[in-house]
Structure formats: C-alpha cells, structure tokens
Amino acid sequence: MSENNLLKRAVHAQEVPPQLQLRVLTAIRAEAQKSVRSSAWRWMAPSLAAAAFAAFAVAFFLPRGQSPDSYIATVTSRVSNLMRVGMGDHIHCAVFRKYPKTPDPVEKMKRELGPEYFPLMAAVNANAPAGFALQMAHQCRFQGRGFIHLVLKNGEKIMSVVVAPKQDKETFAADRLVPAMSHSGIAFYQQGAAEFQIAAFENGSHLVYLISSEPAYKNLRMMLAMSAGLNEALPKS
C-alpha cells in the first residue's frame, strides 16, 4: 500500500463523535432563529410604536411582573400538549421554589416518593450529569394531575425528572410529535420553550420527562443517559 493510501486510511478511520452533528445543527438552528427575530424586529419597527412593542415583549417574554401561572401558561403554550404536562410541573414546582441550603435527607425523599417510586432515586443518582445532585424528590400535583418529581441542582442550575402516570391512553405519537431519535427501541422526543429544554420518552404506563436549561443537545443526551435506568425503575403495570 502506498504511503498516500496509508495516510488516507488512517485519517478517514478517525471516529467522528456521534453527537457532533446534533451539536452543529442545534447551533445553526439557534442562529437561524436569532436572525429571524432580529430581521422581524427590523421589519416591524417602522410600523409599530416602540412602546406597544415593548409592552408586547414584556407581556410575552419576561416572567418578571407576571403571576407564576400566567408565565407557565405563556411558556408552555409553545410546546405540544403532552410536553406541556412535564414542563408545567417543572416550572411550577422546581423553578418557582425557594430551596433550603442543603438537599432534603434521603429518608425524607424516599418517604415522599413512596415505595412504588423510590427506586427512581437510584436510577437518577447513578446517571446524573457531573455536578448535579439530587436536591428533592416527592409526589406533587399541578393542574389536577399527579406527578413523581425529582429535582437535581448544580449551583443555580435546576434540572427535573418528572414522571407522569398516563391518562386516557396518552402517547407522544398521538400528540403529533416526531421522535428526535430512537435508542434501544425507545423513541425520544425533544422540544424547547423560553430557556427550558424538555426531553421525554414513554413506556406503557408512564410519561417520563427531563427538563433543564441546558442546551437542547445536552438535555437530550442527559435523558439518553438516564433512560434505561428510569425505565427499569418504573413500576411495571
């Protein structure tokens, strides 16, 4: 084999990280959205009074001055119905919360999750991204629906794993969502609104969400890492 062919073979044999394409595409799409927003602004500026636009921006994009419920409604209206379920509980229960300085004791978390769901703690702990630690775990209710909610924190960063028992044969496919990717036979879904990214999968009886303010590709990657453990830990119906 010639030196040239050896060289080609060696360089082309280098593995490309599987997440690179996702990372690049995410960056391009984010840039594209930014440019649309700025061009929309340039187009609208002459025809709209500055004050009216500012009022619109404040009303729709800023949480400050809004009630938590109207903020949640505004943000979650930008995602599909089933994604709204998980994102709403995250913002309601994890974002609008004052946390104690130290995480809840493990025994308290176990007690509040109940015997059916406390194995989720181990699944989350085992695959939590570096720097994130379990801060709180409990069962909660939001807008009349019950959730199993585990909250992880890394400094000011908050991440939720939200599990919702299915109601009325809910599925992401019926919610007109297309999987972001499939892994080990599980379909994963991903959406984003405001600063929140939500990744989700389902099994026969539960919808499982991971919500954070990390970039979309990282959020999805964290969900991929946790999914097998979570699926295993969920009660089998």
Added chain:
Amino acid sequence: MTAMVFQSRMQRSDTVDKWLDSAGVLASGQSANRSNTDQFELEAMPHMNDLFRTATRLLGDRSRAEDVVQEVYLQAWKSYHRFEPGTNCRAWLYKILFHCVNHHRRKWFRFPLLREAEEFLEANLIQPAVVPDFLTDQDVLAALDKIPSDYRSVVLLVDVEEFAYKDAAEIIGVPIGTIMSRLSRGRKALRGLLEEVAMSYGVRKQREEAI
C-alpha cells in the same frame, strides 16, 4: 401555533433533523429563513466528518476540533448569503476551517515559525524508502502529527482530501508554488518518520538480511 409547526415539518430522513424541527419555537415568517437553513444544511453538512477529521489532525485535540467545527458551521451559516450555489462548498468550508484553526492556534498555542519547520526538516529528512503497509493507523497519525503544521496542512488537503493545488492554495491563502514545495517537504518528512517506525519494528533489519 405548535400544531402548525409540526404540520409544516419537512419530511427528512435524518431523525436528528426531525427533532430539530420540533425543538424550536418557530415564529411566523420564518419559512424563508427555514428554506435557507435547509439549503445550507443540505450543502454543508455532508462535509462535516471530513472537516472534523482534518481539524483533529491540525489541532491534535478532538474536543477542540469539535469546537472549531461548530464555529466553522456557524460562520459559514452567517455568511451563507455570500456563497454562490453550484460553486465548491467543500473548499469554501475548508477555507473557513483554516481561518478558524489559525485564529485558535494563535490563542491556544505558540505558533511554530516556518524557520522551526526548516530546522525540523534538516534534522529529520532521510532518503525516501518504501513504507511498509503493516503500519497501524495510529502509527501513521502519530507520524503525521509530528510534521510541522504548515506541511501537515498541505498534506491533509492534497493527499487526504484530494484538493487540487489551486484549491489548496486558495484555502490556505498562499501561492501554488508554496503549496507544491510544502507538499513535497511534508511528504518527505512523513515518509522519513514512517520509515523510522518501520525500523523500530525491525523491518530494515529483516530487509537487510533478505538482501
């Protein structure tokens, strides 16, 4: 609006693309920009793996190469309106890659001067020899990493990525004559280093014994 977003999603084979369609909150009036993005992705994304591999060899670090490739694509996207459809998108992306790599080299490394490259050659050039094909990819890559970056860039562009001298000259921003001389020296240096590796395996000894 969400339903509209989902309905307007284009049929694409790549599941990642499908996700990206649903992941963003698309504003109305984004369709023109959207088709522009699709066009860009269609033209540019097929070259990503080659760009990453070249960047890895130029920088010697996979995570820096990832960062640089992302930067290349963002810069390319921002100046896509200046790209003429039908022209060589690959060469255009490589030109941006070299611009980014040079920028980062100035930031990350002490940039080796050409004089150092000359000294390297004086110290390492040996007579061309047959390169044994049992050398592993790692051997070849390690040897490639040892040759001065100016020569390595040209070897990667011409010998690995098969750019014409003219395109390589445009990508790097030097005259064709410089490309030719750097290529010749780079090849010689690489061959010399590979020969050394072969010697370390005892090949020369075997060959001498055979003679």
